[in-house]
Amino acid sequence: MAAIRTRGLTKEFGDLIAVDDLDLVVEEGEVFGFLGPNGAGKSTTINLLLDFIRPTSGSVEVLGIDAQAAPATIRERVGVLPEGYGFDDPLTGRENLEWVIETRHADDDPDELLALVGLADDGDRMAKSYSKGMQQRLSLAMALVDDPDMLVLDEPTTGLDPNGIQQMRSVIRERAENGTTVFFSSHILSEVEAVCDRVGVMSEGKLVALDSIEQLRENAGGQATIHLTCASSPTALGESVEAIDGVASATVEAETLVVDCLDPSVKVDVVTHAAERATITDITSETVSLESLFNDLTDGGRDAEAAASEPTTDGQEVPQ
Amino acid sequence: MSVRAVARRDFRAARRSRSLWAVATVLGVLMAVLGYSFQGYQTTPIQSFQQLFRQLTAFLMLLLPIVALVASYMSIAGERESGGIKFLLSVPNTRRDVFLGKLVSRLAVVSAGVAFLFATAVAGGYARNGVLPLELIVGVFVVTLLYGATFVSIAVALSAGVAARSRAIASAFGSYFVLVLLFVVPGLSIASIVRWVHQTLLGFERNVDLYNAITYVSPLTAYRQGTNMVFPESLAQSVFQRPEEAGELPAYLAEEVSLLVFAVWLVVPLAVGYLRFRGADLE
Numbered sequence: 001m002a003a004i005r006t007r008g009l010t011k012e013f014g015d016l017i018a019v020d021d022l023d024l025v026v027e028e029g030e031v032f033g034f035l036g037p038n039g040a041g042k043s044t045t046i047n048l049l050l051d052f053i054r055p056t057s058g059s060v061e062v063l064g065i066d067a068q069a070a071p072a073t074i075r076e077r078v079g080v081l082p083e084g085y086g087f088d089d090p091l092t093g094r095e096n097l098e099w100v101i102e103t104r105h106a107d108d109d110p111d112e113l114l115a116l117v118g119l120a121d122d123g124d125r126m127a128k129s130y131s132k133g134m135q136q137r138l139s140l141a142m143a144l145v146d147d148p149d150m151l152v153l154d155e156p157t158t159g160l161d162p163n164g165i166q167q168m169r170s171v172i173r174e175r176a177e178n179g180t181t182v183f184f185s186s187h188i189l190s191e192v193e194a195v196c197d198r199v200g201v202m203s204e205g206k207l208v209a210l211d212s213i214e215q216l217r218e219n220a221g222g223q224a225t226i227h228l229t230c231a232s233s234p235t236a237l238g239e240s241v242e243a244i245d246g247v248a249s250a251t252v253e254a255e256t257l258v259v260d261c262l263d264p265s266v267k268v269d270v271v272t273h274a275a276e277r278a279t280i281t282d283i284t285s286e287t288v289s290l291e292s293l294f295n296d297l298t299d300g301g302r303d304a305e306a307a308a309s310e311p312t313t314d315g316q317e318v319p320q
Numbered sequence: 321m322s323v324r325a326v327a328r329r330d331f332r333a334a335r336r337s338r339s340l341w342a343v344a345t346v347l348g349v350l351m352a353v354l355g356y357s358f359q360g361y362q363t364t365p366i367q368s369f370q371q372l373f374r375q376l377t378a379f380l381m382l383l384l385p386i387v388a389l390v391a392s393y394m395s396i397a398g399e400r401e402s403g404g405i406k407f408l409l410s411v412p413n414t415r416r417d418v419f420l421g422k423l424v425s426r427l428a429v430v431s432a433g434v435a436f437l438f439a440t441a442v443a444g445g446y447a448r449n450g451v452l453p454l455e456l457i458v459g460v461f462v463v464t465l466l467y468g469a470t471f472v473s474i475a476v477a478l479s480a481g482v483a484a485r486s487r488a489i490a491s492a493f494g495s496y497f498v499l500v501l502l503f504v505v506p507g508l509s510i511a512s513i514v515r516w517v518h519q520t521l522l523g524f525e526r527n528v529d530l531y532n533a534i535t536y537v538s539p540l541t542a543y544r545q546g547t548n549m550v551f552p553e554s555l556a557q558s559v560f561q562r563p564e565e566a567g568e569l570p571a572y573l574a575e576e577v578s579l580l581v582f583a584v585w586l587v588v589p590l591a592v593g594y595l596r597f598r599g600a601d602l603e
Binding site: 047050051052053054071072073075076079080082084085086087088089090091095096099100102103104139142143 | 405
């Protein structure tokens with residue numbers, strides 16, 4: 001049974017299609033990173049999973065249960081760190097936590113949970129007066145109550161300091177090791193890399209990629225680029241390197257030869273080949289960065305759109 | 321059933337509201353002073369106490385809707401605006417639990433407030449007159465609770481249908497205007513509007529009891545008629561304007577019909593509000 005299964009899930013807000021015919025399956029026990037730039041439809045999808053909002057068409061199942069038919073049954077088994085929440089009631093951090101424990105009929109120790117998220121000394125303060133990062137920690141503690149079968153975390157690292165992010169990751173890992181399914185969203189790819197088995201990338205309401213990070217890298221061309229700086233301009237070398245199996249292209253930039261390889265393993269061949277024929281003074285190598293991969297998949301998100309709609313300064317220049 | 325969980329949380333938050341305690345204190349003192357200072361003209365102590373309660377109902381008639389609306393208009397809209405609703409619905413609660421839990425809690429808050437005001441007024445009246453007409457006190461108290469409950473229900477129902485404070489305020493104001501002010505301001509009352517439409521615009525014959533029946537749809541009128549059930553005949557208010565020749569009061573204008581009016585106002589807005597809330601996108 002899948003932990004999450006959506007079929008043709010669509011949500012429209014007026015003219016805006018926030019989620020567009022989404023088919024997504026998250027397996028039980030996996031840590032799934034749900035990625036995408038702001039406004040890609042991640043939170044809308046999560047709100048649909050939790051029955052905070054209703055689909056325009058299509059269906060959502062969580063742990064095999066229809067999200068609209070039995071939301072309370074799902075909530076019994078799912079811990080949630082929602083997005084856009086607020087602590088408005090005049091209750092302390094511990095009281096908020098105690099309320100969740102009581103409502104879930106759980107037997108967690110509130111102090112233990114507070115300590116786990118780094119709020120051991122702040123339990124008696126009003127949750128309203130917490131900083132954003134502290135509220136985020138408290139929300140995580142509330143999501144962890146009663147050790148749910150699945151955690152749904154919407155942008156859990158928002159507002160957290162590096163230490164908090166670290167703590168969040170180790171909690172996610174620990175729970176995942178005990179068999180908890182974790183579904184969490186983020187707009188920062190590197191954050192997901194460290195903990196996720198699989199990632200799904202959303203862009204403009206559609207799922208544009210669904211795979212493990214390694215596989216995504218490979219599919220994105222699996223390109224590896226190597227820069228060889230030589231003692232003298234390596235023009236002749238460029239042509240011979242291009243003939244090597246697995247080399248996509250080789251270009252000469254002054255004293256540097258830039259070689260794009262189809263596979264990282266080809267880099268060794270290139271270096272061996274070049275070392276026999278020229279004096280190499282420096283070597284730098286890079287794999288496709290996660291950020292550029294992410295940008296490729298989502299067409300640069302909102303910033304690309306903004307950039308495209310504004311005329312660039314270059315375009316305005318009139319040739320004399 | 322986690323109606324209890326929602327209600328308990330909400331009630332706990334209400335108990336910590338300083339403004340709520342401030343309002344209760346001010347009104348409580350006012351009631352005690354009113355109770356002690358009120359004295360009828362050439363009356364026995366018991367008549368004096370009865371007249372005090374008659375005055376009390378006239379006062380609550382206008383005040384209680386404000387108290388109930390203010391206490392409830394943000395009950396659900398506030399959670400939707402702040403995002404607190406996401407926590408309420410992240411534990412095993414349904415929307416029905418949230419709706420009913422909020423309703424129960426706010427009913428409890430307003431009922432406790434009414435009980436407190438009655439206690440202070442009775443204390444003042446007893447200190448002055450030395451009598452305690454329990455039957456009257458309990459009777460007026462019950463009708464007043466019903467009256468307060470209708471406005472709590474209306475406010476919670478309206479609150480469930482909107483997601484922002486501004487709209488919640490507008491709907492609370494609107495309901496006070498439509499359900500209270502339109503029935504008490506002479507010349508701008510629903511009765512005179514209907515009379516004008518019926519007679520001047522449509523050219524019908526005058527039909528006093530039709531206008532009276534329309535006046536009776538308000539919880540305010542129901543409260544005035546309803547309290548007549550518990551006061552002695554001599555202190556009964558004439559709620560409806562009827563000429564001598566109109567004869568006996570028709571059955572649909574009877575005092576007991578007020579209970580039906582209350583029941584409709586308790587049930588219909590809640591049903592509509594719940595259905596809207598159930599289908600809403602809570603973002």
